[in-house]
Amino acid sequence: MTEFELPPKYITAANDLRSDTFTTPTPEMMQAALEASIGDAVYGEDVDTVRLEQTVARMAAKEAGLFCVSGTLSNQIAIRTHLTQPPYSILCDYRAHVYTHEAAGLAILSQAMVVPVIPSNGDYLTLEDIKSHYVPDDGDIHGAPTRLISLENTLHGIVYPLEELVRIKAWCMENGLKLHCDGARIWNAAAQSGVPLKQYGEIFDSISICLSKSMGAPIGSVLVGNLKFIKKATHFRKQQGGGIRQSGMMARMALVNINNDWKSQLLYSHSLAHELAEFCETKGIPLESPADTNFVFINLKAARMDPDVLVKKGLKYNVKLMGGRVSFHYQVTRDTLEKVKLAISEAFDYAKEHPFDCNGPTQIYRSESTEVDVDGNAIREIKTYKY
Structure with missing residues (x-):
């Protein structure tokens, strides 16, 4: 290299x-911003923002994408969208960004109980870890049933083994659970493992894909999922103050690296x-x-x-x-x-x-x-x- x-x-x-x-915009990115569209992204009328959302969604084999100003926003509105009627809980790694570094967003925005799990292997959660901490919806009125599993790839720089993700996905489908990925550094996972974003997209119901971490864009993440999911997530993005207008400049800058090597x-x-x-x-x-x-x-x-x-x-x-x-x-x-x-x-x-x-x-x-x-x-x- x-x-x-x-x-x-x-x-x-x-x-x-x-x-x-801490990467800084390149001259190519700066030039791209000057040539960007200036439509109103809140109304879905900005061409470059739509292009970015569609590009990332296609790469991840999803129907739609939603540009967000940060990974924190995209994670939190994704989780809020998946959760409907409380009481409910989500299960995640005890080090997960959504749990430890997003300013108690899960408690404040989703009013969810969190079950943080320490991996038995010290590196990543296995299906056995999840099963042993899962709260079933079995009629016991004392508990908050698990509705969502949130995993992070990479977490602590560790690439999540594909075979373990497949096992977890199959179990989630059997038990009616949603599976979200904090893909803040999923580009790194894809590059190192050779597993394309499309394959990760086939496993997860939603992925928050960051554009600034390692990829070099100055701002933003794209949340991907199916059309119904993204439509509702757009509602929560607006509610949380994340609806921005002329985001084409930021979108065009992000596309520079996405479209390059x-x-x-x-x-x-x-x-x-x-x-x-x-x-x-x-x-x-x-x-x-x-x-x-x-x-x-x-x-x-x-x-x-x-x-x-x-x-x-x-x-x-x-x-x-x-x-x-x-x-x-x-x-x-x-x-x-x-x-x-x-x-x-x-x-x-x-x-x-x-x-x-x-x-x-x-x-x-x-x-x-x-x-x-x-x-x-x-x-x-x-x-x-x-x-």
């Missing part, structure tokens, strides 16, 4: 590994993560999960590493990190990878002499080492390298 060449002014993300959402871009980012994972294993630095795709999760608790020390070590080498989750994307350079290795190695060595008490919650999405400086609209980095 080779790096993807971009003019220097657009490579603000080359040293940013906080998330694969996105697989090569993603596989390049995966190769960087694989190399970092091998480096950590060689150094004896424990990892939380297999690095199947573009993520490396350092087990900070097992390593007794202070996440803030790790962030500061990154800043020492002009690399932006955020806790133990190291996220690669196609605009990260190999030079940045080498700097990340140095930062992680030094933080690990520091932890050996100064073990960190990790009994509290592990910081992943924030750190004390960066804050916003409104003067100049920039990120001010606190460079106090006493470590």
Whole structure:
């Protein structure tokens, strides 16, 4: 794999590994936005928005798609659409984004009880995990019957095995349950596994397909499903304030990468993560999960590493990190990878002499080492390298 060449002014993300959402629009995307349609998307009259929705829906073998401003919105309205008459519950992985990082949306928007499950294999839920936590609709008035299974692909960078998804789907059909996929990084899963989006679409009743994570678009997700489902989801999108007007500019920018060689871009980012994972294993630095795709999760608790020390070590080498989750994307350079290795190695060595008490919650999405400086609209980095 080779790096993807971009003019220097657009490579603000080359040293940013906080998330694969930190990619910046390319010149081709910027030009595409200038040429986009400017119809009213709320009324379904914007050509480029409709083109994006139909393109992604066809790729996922679904009848229709709905452009949403974020994966959080598309996930939450998908779940709300699947659920009808309470009481009901949904079942998901205990680490699932819909459960842990969407601001209690399931409780507030769907009033659903959530059954978070810890995978018995440590990586992904199996059918046996689901069966052992399933709440049947058997007439017992004390329970909230399971109506929906929500899975994430990838989760912690792990590609969900296709054969397990097929088993779960068959069981859901037998028991009248809906199956939703948080496909925030389903492009990564498709690229790494060789399983096309169409095949995933045949398994799930709905998929939230992100356009910004790894794919490089500045904003948005497309929710796909059948026509009846998307029509109702459109209603909930409007209710939640997600109905936007001239979204053609954003849609056209997203189509740039979708219509280009996105697989090569993603596989390049995966190769960087694989190399970092091998480096950590060689150094004896424990990892939380297999690095199947573009993520490396350092087990900070097992390593007794202070996440803030790790962030500061990154800043020492002009690399932006955020806790133990190291996220690669196609605009990260190999030079940045080498700097990340140095930062992680030094933080690990520091932890050996100064073990960190990790009994509290592990910081992943924030750190004390960066804050916003409104003067100049920039990120001010606190460079106090006493470590």
